[in-house]
Amino acid sequence: MKVVFVVQRYSLEISGGAELHCRWVAEHMAKHWEVEVWTTRAFDYITWKNHYPAGREVINGVPVRRYPVRRPRDPEKFGRLQARLLAGEHKASDELRWLEEEGPLATALLADLRRGRPAADYFIFFSYRYYHSYWGVHTVPNKAILVPTAEHDPVIHLRLFKGLFRRPRAFIYNSVEEQDMIQRLSGNRSVPGLVTGVGTEVLEARSAERFRQKYGLDGDYLIYIGRVDQNKGCHKMFDYFLRFKEETGSPIKLVLIGGTVLPIPRHPDIRYLGILSEQDKFDGLEGALLLLMPSFYESLSMVTLEAWALGKPVLANAHCEVLRGQCRRSRAGLDFRDYAEFSEALGLLLADQRLRQVLGRNGAAYYRENYTWEVIERKYLTVVDQLQEENRCRSINSLRP
Amino acid sequence: MEDKEKGERRLSGVYKIDYEALDVTALMDQVRQRAARRAAEPGQAAAETEEAGPASPPAAPAEPLSLKKKIKIKVQRFLTPFFPLQRLLAFPVHLDLMQTTAQLHQTNLRLDRLLAKVHQRDLTQEYVKLLHILCHNLVAELTKLRVEHEALKLKAQILEKDFEQLGRRERAMERRILP
Numbered sequence: 001m002k003v004v005f006v007v008q009r010y011s012l013e014i015s016g017g018a019e020l021h022c023r024w025v026a027e028h029m030a031k032h033w034e035v036e037v038w039t040t041r042a043f044d045y046i047t048w049k050n051h052y053p054a055g056r057e058v059i060n061g062v063p064v065r066r067y068p069v070r071r072p073r074d075p076e077k078f079g080r081l082q083a084r085l086l087a088g089e090h091k092a093s094d095e096l097r098w099l100e101e102e103g104p105l106a107t108a109l110l111a112d113l114r115r116g117r118p119a120a121d122y123f124i125f126f127s128y129r130y131y132h133s134y135w136g137v138h139t140v141p142n143k144a145i146l147v148p149t150a151e152h153d154p155v156i157h158l159r160l161f162k163g164l165f166r167r168p169r170a171f172i173y174n175s176v177e178e179q180d181m182i183q184r185l186s187g188n189r190s191v192p193g194l195v196t197g198v199g200t201e202v203l204e205a206r207s208a209e210r211f212r213q214k215y216g217l218d219g220d221y222l223i224y225i226g227r228v229d230q231n232k233g234c235h236k237m238f239d240y241f242l243r244f245k246e247e248t249g250s251p252i253k254l255v256l257i258g259g260t261v262l263p264i265p266r267h268p269d270i271r272y273l274g275i276l277s278e279q280d281k282f283d284g285l286e287g288a289l290l291l292l293m294p295s296f297y298e299s300l301s302m303v304t305l306e307a308w309a310l311g312k313p314v315l316a317n318a319h320c321e322v323l324r325g326q327c328r329r330s331r332a333g334l335d336f337r338d339y340a341e342f343s344e345a346l347g348l349l350l351a352d353q354r355l356r357q358v359l360g361r362n363g364a365a366y367y368r369e370n371y372t373w374e375v376i377e378r379k380y381l382t383v384v385d386q387l388q389e390e391n392r393c394r395s396i397n398s399l400r401p
Numbered sequence: 402m403e404d405k406e407k408g409e410r411r412l413s414g415v416y417k418i419d420y421e422a423l424d425v426t427a428l429m430d431q432v433r434q435r436a437a438r439r440a441a442e443p444g445q446a447a448a449e450t451e452e453a454g455p456a457s458p459p460a461a462p463a464e465p466l467s468l469k470k471k472i473k474i475k476v477q478r479f480l481t482p483f484f485p486l487q488r489l490l491a492f493p494v495h496l497d498l499m500q501t502t503a504q505l506h507q508t509n510l511r512l513d514r515l516l517a518k519v520h521q522r523d524l525t526q527e528y529v530k531l532l533h534i535l536c537h538n539l540v541a542e543l544t545k546l547r548v549e550h551e552a553l554k555l556k557a558q559i560l561e562k563d564f565e566q567l568g569r570r571e572r573a574m575e576r577r578i579l580p
Contacts, residue, residue, distance in 0.1 A: 328425055328426055331425045333425070340436035340439055344435050344436040345429075345432050348432065352416075358420050358423050
């Protein structure tokens with residue numbers, strides 16, 4: 001069986017989001033199917049400018065076919081158009097124009113999909129909101145499986161996506177909350193879907209001591225891993241953390257790992273370490289008391305799964321339904337909506353070691369049951385097997401008089 | 402280390418946690434309730450801050466009372482136990498009581514009428530909702546029927562054409578076989 005993964009960007013240099021999700025799944029499913037990736041030549045997700053050479057290449061054993069982006073995105077024009085679109089009434093044609101501006105405008109990719117060459121049994125599209133995935137699903141609806149990676153983003157309420165969510169043969173959702181949201185918005189309960197997510201691999205050799213020595217850290221610390229960005233709720237995290245320290249006089253520290261687009265407050269107990277290697281990241285996580293996850297919009301949060309894999313509890317933003325739901329289902333984390341709750345929950349977690357241990361144990365069990373690669377691969381295989389079964393039934397029905 | 406132990410002792414008294422079968426939802430409810438209580442008691446927080454902060458300045462000395470005021474205060478203190486008796490003798494309490502009861506009765510009647518209206522409105526809302534759903538279902542069913550009708554019409558046309566074709570074929574074959 002040949003399965004083509006269609007994604008907006010694909011490269012070893014992309015370290016997060018739907019693109020990394022797609023790469024990991026493609027690499028793992030290559031064991032079971034003949035896999036190919038169709039993507040664009042873009043590296044920059046703001047402009048989609050052609051960066052990589054066109055044509056075929058092989059990345060970690062997976063053949064990749066790159067298509068050019070016909071016109072790069074003008075971020076200012078796009079921003080204005082989106083603001084106007086979200087501000088009030090608009091026509092369906094405006095939404096289609098927004099989609100064209102959103103890009104990536106990989107028309108050659110769509111042409112190949114239309115021609116059906118080279119032939120494939122199924123196309124797995126990642127991220128619902130892009131030009132290529134919208135028109136791709138419309139081009140091959142009977143072979144399309146959509147991994148929407150949807151968040152509580154205002155654009156999901158655009159009318160054109162309501163139709164999109166009813167088109168594919170099947171869905172692979174990241175979380176129960178994502179499934180509920182999409183079904184509520186589009187009424188697509190008749191389209192089969194399975195909550196799957198993505199697996200993670202944790203490094204077995206981890207040392208908290210090595211991390212402490214390398215970065216000169218002593219005492220207990222909380223950890224945040226990810227882009228330090230206002231969209232990720234980091235401004236609130238700094239504010240709450242500093243208020244908590246001021247009110248309680250706690251000696252706890254906050255360690256930040258990841259790129260930054262936000263000024264970090266100068267404080268002796270806030271340590272920003274920048275982008276680190278996987279080894280250092282897992283060492284840091286190993287030594288932390290808990291993971292802080294202040295993001296408002298997440299469709300899954302891989303780093304939360306990594307924390308649970310290591311048996312670390314999580315303190316997450318309750319405004320993000322996915323994070324709150326994951327914490328409740330796993331019984332491995334607490335959540336907060338405002339400072340009062342943050343202070344109370346953090347105070348409880350810092351003071352009660354046994355609670356941290358129990359939450360961590362629950363997290364590790366939840367990870368083993370739902371997010372190891374064996375489980376994820378099995379779920380992908382189940383979805384495709386079900387579609388194959390449906391195809392067989394359809395062909396039998398068509399033969400009946 | 403001591404601080405930690407103190408903290409654990411403090412919180413173990415506050416939170417009810419079943420470590421064997423941890424219920425995060427119940428625990429979060431406790432956290433939310435406690436956070437809400439803390440947020441709703443700014444006075445307490447202010448008092449705590451004041452205790453921790455520097456002592457407040459001493460109050461200014463009170464002015465000396467005049468003789469007239471002193472006598473007034475003493476008389477008031479002496480008469481305080483007799484105030485209920487004075488009120489009973491001086492004011493027609495039973496009339497007040499009757500009026501209040503009548504007013505309460507009127508208010509009760511008005512409340513009953515309002516409740517009946519609210520109930521009626523709720524019922525109407527429910528009927529409107531049901532009618533809305535019914536309309537929606539009717540539209541959906543009619544659309545389905547129309548699609549089915551179109552499909553059947555199309556099939557009939559195709560069958561008609563096939564029939565005509567077969568007729569023509571039959572006639573042609575007849576001509577060939579029976580010239």
